[in-house]
Amino acid sequence: SHPLDLRLPTPGCFADPERAGLDADAVFDGMTEHLFFTLGKLAPTASNHDLYMALSYAVRDRLMTRYLASLEAIRARPHKTVAYLSAEFLIGPQLNSNLLNLGISKDIAEQALRRFRIESLDQILEVEEEPGLGNGGLGRLAACYMESLASLQVPAIGYGIRYEFGIFNQLIRDGWQVEVTDKWLKGGWPWELPQPEEACFVGFGGRTESYTDGKGNYRSRWIPSEHAIGIPHDVPVLGYRVNTCNRLRLWRADATESFDFYAFNIGDYYGAVEEKVGSETLSKVLYPNDGTDEGRRLRLKQQHFFVSCSLQDMLRSLGNRGIPIEEFPNHWTVQLNDTHPAIAVAELMRLLIDEHYLDWDTAWDITTRSVAYTNHTLLPEALEKWDLTRFRSLLPRHLELIYEINRRFLQQVRLRYPGNDAIQRKLSIIDEDGGKAVRMANLATIAAHHVNGVAALHSDLLKRQLMPEFAEIWPEKFTNVTNGVTPRRWVALANPALSRLLDEHVGPEWITNMELLTKLEERQHDTAFLEQWGATKLSVKRKLAGYIHRQTGVLVDPSSLFDVQVKRIHEYKRQHLNALQVITHYLRIKNGQAEGMAPRTVIFGGKAAPGYYMAKLIIRFINGIAETINADPDMEGRLRVVFLPDYNVKLAEQIYPASDLSEQVSTAGKEASGTGNMKFAMNGALTIGTLDGANVEIRERVGPENFFLFGKTETEIMELQTNGYRPRQIVETLPELAEALRLIGLGHFSNGDGELFRPLLDNLTGFDPFFVLADFADYLRAQDEVNQAWTNRKQWNRMSLLNTARTGFFSSDRSIQDYCQTIWKAEPFPVEITCDVP
Ligand code: 475
Known part of the structure; x- marks a missing residue:
């Protein structure tokens, strides 16, 4: 192909950041110009938002050579x-991902920002x-x-x-x-x-x-x-x-x-x-x-x-x-x-x-x-x-x-x-x-x-x-x-602590070739490395704990097991199954049957469609449970429940890296794939999940011994449906479930209002369209296994490491290569830009 000499101000030379305009001086100059000319602001009075805008414009400028060269390449050929x-x-x-993909390091960005008296890039990304x-x-x-x-x-x-x-x-x-x-x-x-x-x-x-x-x-x-x-x-x-x-x-x-x-x-x-x-x-x-x-x-x-x-x-x-x-x-x-x-x-x-x-x-x-x-x-x-x-x-x-x-x-x-x-x-x-x-x-x-x-x-x-x-x-x-997810956003940007570890032990090529992460398996019996692995996770959990405290006022212990379910609220995704599990955990502590149960922080997040009544009631239910549990002195140091408001991409980037346990508990056959499940596993969370969507493939790849499986299969669910399903009979055989439902009906999680969650109770004991009760007992069994595994921290860290090591397949690079080969018949078209610009 013919290299393009567009005579444009910032050439595409990654090898030479100075000439490519990607060094700290160039970024600072760009910011200064934009502050003054584009935003009409003087540096001493610029707000963080002004500086965000100025840095973004300066970064956008640096995309333009490649942007125009890519357009021109396609036009010409x-x-x-x-x-x-x-x-x-x-x-x-957009700012951080463009910095990363351009090759402007955090350090370079911060050198430029310090000249505006801003100490960390995070302060700017925040706005x-x-x-x-x-x-x-x-x-x-x-x-x-x-x-x-x-x-x-x-x-x-x-x-x-x-x-x-x-x-x-x-x-x-x-x-x-x-x-x-x-x-x-x-x-x-x-x-x-x-x-x-x-x-x-x-x-x-x-x-x-x-x-x-x-x-x-x-x-x-x-x-x-x-x-x-x-x-x-x-x-x-x-x-x-x-x-x-x-x-x-x-x-x-x-x-x-x-x-x-x-x-x-x-x-x-x-x-x-x-x-x-x-x-x-x-x-x-x-x-x-x-x-x-x-x-x-x-x-x-x-x-x-x-x-x-x-x-x-x-x-x-x-x-x-x-x-x-x-x-x-x-x-x-x-x-x-x-x-x-x-x-x-x-x-x-x-x-x-x-x-x-x-x-x-x-x-x-x-x-x-x-x-x-x-x-x-x-x-x-x-x-x-x-x-x-x-x-x-x-x-x-x-x-x-x-x-x-x-x-x-x-x-x-x-x-x-x-x-x-x-x-x-x-x-x-x-x-x-x-x-x-x-x-x-x-x-x-x-x-x-x-x-x-x-x-x-x-x-x-x-x-x-x-x-x-x-x-x-x-x-x-x-x-x-x-499906797949991009390792640039979901590992490199979201989890810099883990990325440094991967750079060191796998080499920086993992970021475009996630299959290389299998090299981590060599370390699976290396005690010191496993400790470092656990310490890295803990450092990220501390940051999330700070965020949780600022947002909700709840103090959580970073060394507790972070058990997380974040996704849209939907009955088929069964946040209410998880909520019932939390109640059982609470009851065991209350009844003195919680010996050997490790401290947990159960975190929920997600939006409900504004017209979806049952989903909104599930949010209310989780918050009711959280309120009762977090206020109970007996739960101190043992169980915390948090609903993080306004789950979005930015918050997701904080959550996946800080998770120990990923809840993927949809009714088998209902979740087409899931992609959050992949982000969790890549970041070293273990999954508790059903045989649904991509969980099946995640389990195959990480190995069944590194995945907490529970629940009926899609076929078994179909059989239940055709043979007549009686959720009320299940309640009769499970005393812990019966007790949980009884307390809900008494208003224990709704300040004594026994009617508030009635529609939810009726739904579960009447039709239970998503087989929550049918999977409940097996879910509790799997949660006990989780607790067991968490107690042996070296073993847990090893399982966590193997999850990261073996989930390279779920990079969206692999998905796109699949689409290109089998469906699109499309091929790469490298764009060349000469570096010899005056
Ligand atoms: C699946 N959204 C996940 C993910 O493939 C899967 C529907 C109607 C109107 C607007 N938005 C929608 C979806 O259907 C949707 O998000 N589906 C999801 O697609 C990517 O991983 O299992 O539920």
Whole structure:
């Protein structure tokens, strides 16, 4: 490849930080300029936020050579690019990860900061506002994948929505969750580059009409009644110590000035303003549901908005380079992150047929060779379905195209299963049972060249349970890519103490090749090293203990076992199973049966969807338990319970490294993969978990002797379900459980209010839809094993070390390599920048 000499101010020479502008003097000079010219501030009066902004701008400047060189490289020499379409990107704080990937060490940053009388980088990182543009696992996965794509030098662009308000901030008031608007943009966000000249128009509503073109061809077109403009806001995504700097392109909806002329001309000033306000609300707020489909009209509008902008952007980039449209699949590989962007199938067909005048077969060939679909959940309540009438009123042309896609597909089905009406009804994109609806998973599956699940078990269940007929028709379409997490953020940045140890004993290459961590196994019997391993963990726990005290006022003992469950609150994730375990632990202490039980700190964190009553009650329940236990003198030095409010990426970075025990206790078959489970294990926490999602693969890799397994398997759960499950009978056989439930019913954890947790008790003893009671006894047994293992600290440290050593597989670098080879057929494209700049 040809090195680019862009004659740009900061060359990409990692070998020579001074000439690359990455030394302390250059960073200081950059900060000084930005303080003065960009922010209009004088150094002596600058606040920490001002200094955060100045440092961020100075760092952003240093991304630009690589950013522009990466864009220019692709423009000059086309190469297949990954388009990752996702309604969510939960990217987390940006400053520290850009410092790391650029190669500006903490020491260099602090040298620069000291000249502004700031002693530690942490003081500056603290004030950074994180963009909460996602709910949980799915959005965070997209962010890890963008980071790994860049680090592996694969050209990629992430397409999404620039929500003005991200996931709400969570307060806890009287034990209840309170949602507060997330105004992440209020202080200015320095990491985005708006590109108003690349705006796109998107239509909604209206009608379709048929016409005959100049050549006598019969055609259709869409006459929308409403429009929005999408303005791209680009966020640079730099790879680790490479020149590749990809982009996250987030669309902000703006008013459609050119379309309000009519209203202005008749003097309807307010009417025109109304349309302006209406189109702006499109990118206003993220829907805070994780794992449920609300079927709201505005949500479908958001989806079509960002998908249409993104596809137009891809087509335009081919046009700009004079590449024929038939070449689309060789230049773009389009990944649908769940069905949220699945309207892309119909929109790409519409753009190709109605606007680029291709025939159906050519358009379908292009679409199906470009698009692939990742499924993230089997829960029926999460599968997106759009009411047909609503869908037609918003996207009438898309519905016509979907009908035609469906007609052709069902013809194939009829040939394959003649006379089998049930199969046709089941596979149809249109749900005809009850209120008619469009099934987005069926649309995505029919069009995609690959459909993948996110862990081995999940991909298997996807094939065998959710889509057996599709898998029979297209066996080669279905595949697995087990999720992964980026070791840059989740080890190097989050856990500098551990990273130093790994650098020393494995060598710094672990950070881009996590399989090297197996070298740690050589140390598994080295007493001194194991002690150092334990001491490192303890040092990180001290920091978290400080944070817990500042946030909640609860004093926790850093040498106690930190037992942690952080994730969205959901019944299938079973935080209430963990809470019941805590009550049992408490009762054993109360009843003098706690001999040999090591001191524990049980930590919870996570948000509940604002409309999910049972999840919110579970938060109240945990806080009730915490209040009772933490106030009881008998619990002093033995048991502490903490609910950390407002769990987000920034807080997660504090929590994973400080954990001893990772709670992964979902009902088998319900958690598609989990990714927190990987972050815990990499940071040396042991897992207590069910055979669900990626837990299965984590256990296989770390070894069953280094994992606390409990609970029914997916098959056993299915059997229970079909044979009739009676949770009340379980209570009768388990006195500890009965006592816990009795106390809850007496209001022991709710200041005497026996009614507060009644719905939770009724749920558990009535239907218990997630088999909490069915797994309770085995869970307690596994918790006793945990306690035993913790008592032999050398043994525990060894198990912890083996967890870190053997979880290299769960690096998102490995996941991305899987996607590149099996689904995308995309390859690295190193960007060269000459260092010989004057
Ligand atoms: C799974 N979010 C995890 C993770 O693959 C898995 C749903 C509807 C609307 C908005 N967001 C959602 C999810 O479905 C989601 O986050 N799924 C999660 O994806 C990454 O590790 O098991 O629950």
